[in-house]
Amino acid sequence: MIQWISQFSPIIQALIGTLFTWAVTALGAAVVFFFKSINKKVLDGMMGFAAGVMIAASFWSLLAPAIELSEEMGGSAWIPAAVGFLMGGAMLFIVDKTLPHLHPGMKMENAEGKKTSWQRSILLVMAITIHNIPEGLAVGVAFGAVAAGIPSASIAAAVALAIGIGIQNFPEGASVSVPLRREGFSRRKAFLYGQASGIVEPIAGVLGAIAVIVFRPILPYALAFAAGAMIYVVVEELVPESQRDTHSDVATIGAMIGFTVMMTLDVALG
Numbered sequence: 001m002i003q004w005i006s007q008f009s010p011i012i013q014a015l016i017g018t019l020f021t022w023a024v025t026a027l028g029a030a031v032v033f034f035f036k037s038i039n040k041k042v043l044d045g046m047m048g049f050a051a052g053v054m055i056a057a058s059f060w061s062l063l064a065p066a067i068e069l070s071e072e073m074g075g076s077a078w079i080p081a082a083v084g085f086l087m088g089g090a091m092l093f094i095v096d097k098t099l100p101h102l103h104p105g106m107k108m109e110n111a112e113g114k115k116t117s118w119q120r121s122i123l124l125v126m127a128i129t130i131h132n133i134p135e136g137l138a139v140g141v142a143f144g145a146v147a148a149g150i151p152s153a154s155i156a157a158a159v160a161l162a163i164g165i166g167i168q169n170f171p172e173g174a175s176v177s178v179p180l181r182r183e184g185f186s187r188r189k190a191f192l193y194g195q196a197s198g199i200v201e202p203i204a205g206v207l208g209a210i211a212v213i214v215f216r217p218i219l220p221y222a223l224a225f226a227a228g229a230m231i232y233v234v235v236e237e238l239v240p241e242s243q244r245d246t247h248s249d250v251a252t253i254g255a256m257i258g259f260t261v262m263m264t265l266d267v268a269l270g
Contacts, residue, residue, distance in 0.1 A: 010147030017162035018205030028173025029194025046171030048251030052258025062227035080220035088228025128197035134229030136201030140208025
């Protein structure tokens, strides 16, 4: 697979990687064709798993390379990582407070962002879409780093990140489509809404790859930016959602497994 993807241009590589993550989101959404509901204990474990993957990816695939790259470029090792990380969190904070969205299992009055007349289904899709912006960006930046000739970057590491992000997208797709099915949507319509939440990933991925190829000096900041955005999503949404009910132990175990899987992928393939 790594040899196959190496033959393409970096932007096409980023597109392929994020199309894969979108496809896994769609696969998760396809659960609705077989189940009208998912056991909350299982869903909490899956959300915890997603959180663990994102935490590991933020460090192993993004922050650590950002620090190494800053050192190689002769600058301060910590400034780009710290600035980029905080900027990524700030961007997601603004999006979270601005874009109307509703987390699965919440009532309409608990919708976040600006007040709107959008339907509940759209608000649910928007909640997962917010998760997917930094994920697509992270994959795109990883492939762009390879094109920029960064010694610490490799196709294998970028592929590992795409695989890890893809795995944790499965429960995100299901967390949209299954609640919609429970609320009376047809299986087909619930699936379409669920997979739609992943459309933003190829867009963000391609833009991220282009940005770091054209503006190579911003790469350490871009890597840390994607990490900060993902950690914001984990702390603001994934962890609270997975710990909301009585299955906190299951969610925690899921997070530990998710972290281990992503760390293993990055170290083994990277």
